[in-house]
Amino acid sequence: xxRARLAGRVISHNxxxxxxxxxxxxxxxMEKSYWPLASVSPSGQAWYLxxxxxxxxVLTMAAELQAYTSDRPGHIPPRIGLKADCGSRLxxxxxxxxxxx
Numbered sequence: 001x002x003r004a005r006l007a008g009r010v011i012s013h014n015x016x017x018x019x020x021x022x023x024x025x026x027x028x029x030m031e032k033s034y035w036p037l038a039s040v041s042p043s044g045q046a047w048y049l050x051x052x053x054x055x056x057x058v059l060t061m062a063a064e065l066q067a068y069t070s071d072r073p074g075h076i077p078p079r080i081g082l083k084a085d086c087g088s089r090l091x092x093x094x095x096x097x098x099x100x101x
Contacts, residue, residue, distance in 0.1 A: 007068075008038025015047040017067035019058050022050030031070035 011018050020042075021028040035042055042048035051058065055071050062069040 002037065004034040005037040008035055008040045011047070011068055012038065012040040012042065012045070015045075017065055018042065018048050019062045019065065019067045019069045019071075020048065020050040021054070021058050021069075021071060022052045023054065025054075027055070027071055034070070 010016075020031055043050070049061075049067070051061065053061070058069055058071045061067070062071070
């Protein structure tokens, strides 16, 4: 199972807050291509927020809400489920405020 597929399923199953750009950018299109791999339809779910904002705003919002996002600063490898600035551990490390799923 790919990391994106597993991450999507874990996020959906746990109803973990997820911030999507929702701006039709390349990043937004990439994220939207991952959800079907996980057999998840996030649109309209209470845990999925499509905000129509750029990278900076989405990363700030995700950090403030302790939410996941597929967005990332350019120096972090792309992964769906990035929780700002804590690395790439799966499963999540307890006590780590931000992580990837």
